[in-house]
Amino acid sequence: MATLFVTHQSCIDHDTGPGHPEQSDRLRVIQRVLEAEEFMFLHREEAPKADLDLIKKVHDPAYVDRVMAAIPQSGYESLDGDTYVSPASGEAALRAVGGVCVAVDAVLAGHERNAFVGVRPPGHHAEYDRAMGFCLFNNVAVGARHARDAHGIKRVAVMDFDVHHGNGTQDLFYNDPDLFYCSTHQWPLYPGTGAPDERGCANNILNVGLSAGAGTAEMKHAFEQSVLPGIAAFKPELLIISAGFDAHRNDPLAGLSFVESDFAWMTEHLLALAGEVCDNRVVSVLEGGYDLPSLASSVMFHVRTLMTA
Numbered sequence: 001m002a003t004l005f006v007t008h009q010s011c012i013d014h015d016t017g018p019g020h021p022e023q024s025d026r027l028r029v030i031q032r033v034l035e036a037e038e039f040m041f042l043h044r045e046e047a048p049k050a051d052l053d054l055i056k057k058v059h060d061p062a063y064v065d066r067v068m069a070a071i072p073q074s075g076y077e078s079l080d081g082d083t084y085v086s087p088a089s090g091e092a093a094l095r096a097v098g099g100v101c102v103a104v105d106a107v108l109a110g111h112e113r114n115a116f117v118g119v120r121p122p123g124h125h126a127e128y129d130r131a132m133g134f135c136l137f138n139n140v141a142v143g144a145r146h147a148r149d150a151h152g153i154k155r156v157a158v159m160d161f162d163v164h165h166g167n168g169t170q171d172l173f174y175n176d177p178d179l180f181y182c183s184t185h186q187w188p189l190y191p192g193t194g195a196p197d198e199r200g201c202a203n204n205i206l207n208v209g210l211s212a213g214a215g216t217a218e219m220k221h222a223f224e225q226s227v228l229p230g231i232a233a234f235k236p237e238l239l240i241i242s243a244g245f246d247a248h249r250n251d252p253l254a255g256l257s258f259v260e261s262d263f264a265w266m267t268e269h270l271l272a273l274a275g276e277v278c279d280n281r282v283v284s285v286l287e288g289g290y291d292l293p294s295l296a297s298s299v300m301f302h303v304r305t306l307m308t309a
Contacts, residue, residue, distance in 0.1 A: 027118060048098040057145055058138065092121060099117045108281060123136070164288060174205060181204065219258060
């Protein structure tokens with residue numbers, strides 16, 4: 001078994017407009033670094049289109065229809081203040097979800113050790129019936145639903161180390177005791193959610209806020225004292241990582257001070273935990289990261305660690 005890398009050209013073709021931070025070059029630089037010789041043993045697969053009916057099991061069906069109807073024939077349409085779609089965005093959104101689902105299939109079937117899904121638009125801000133924060137559909141939440149429906153597992157955990165709180169994933173998991181959402185994020189910061197007292201219906205939400213400027217020491221403390229014990233106590237059958245790389249010290253959209261080796265450390269410890277609680281079943285999904293050189297190098301550290309687990 002090896003690590004699977006899932007992506008698709010349509011996720012590059014998703015055009016958010018001039019000067020937008022969630023740009024096509026994010027995937028281009030990731031694909032470029034993963035072409036290096038050390039990644040030659042990555043298994044690679046194109047993301048298929050997800051079935052709209054699956055997405056409608058997670059999101060409001062009327063909302064899903066509105067998003068797809070909003071895709072323009074030319075130019076751009078705004079779904080919220082910073083979330084834009086263009087002609088290729090509908091296919092990209094379907095393939096972003098489909099990429100997570102095919103990675104879940106490969107890992108749960110035992111065909112791959114783990115997976116990294118490099119797709120866009122990202123997903124963790126997308127709520128039940130609302131697009132926001134560059135996100136259309138909640139890729140990891142639909143992936144969790146697919147894991148349960150198609151593979152018969154019950155308990156899925158998502159660990160989100162994006163610098164911004166994944167309000168959408170929290171929203172979709174909040175009232176299901178068999179779904180666990182854990183987030184480390186800068187606090188306070190957009191989108192304003194992620195307080196410690198947001199606990200879910202069965203203590204199935206765990207938010208660990210980090211102050212502006214926090215770096216390696218604060219991250220390791222959060223993981224050792226809260227994140228790893230919290231996930232271990234939940235005992236998931238599958239661990240999905242919302243892998244945002246915008247906590248890097250060079251990222252323009254936030255103020256944490258992580259470095260590349262921090263993403264390797266987090267990945268290593270999450271993999272070790274998965275070995276103890278869920279038979280090494282890990283699917284990692286790209287979320288944020290907006291400084292292109294730092295995004296590329298951080299993903300390189302992350303995927304390298306997945307491959308050497």
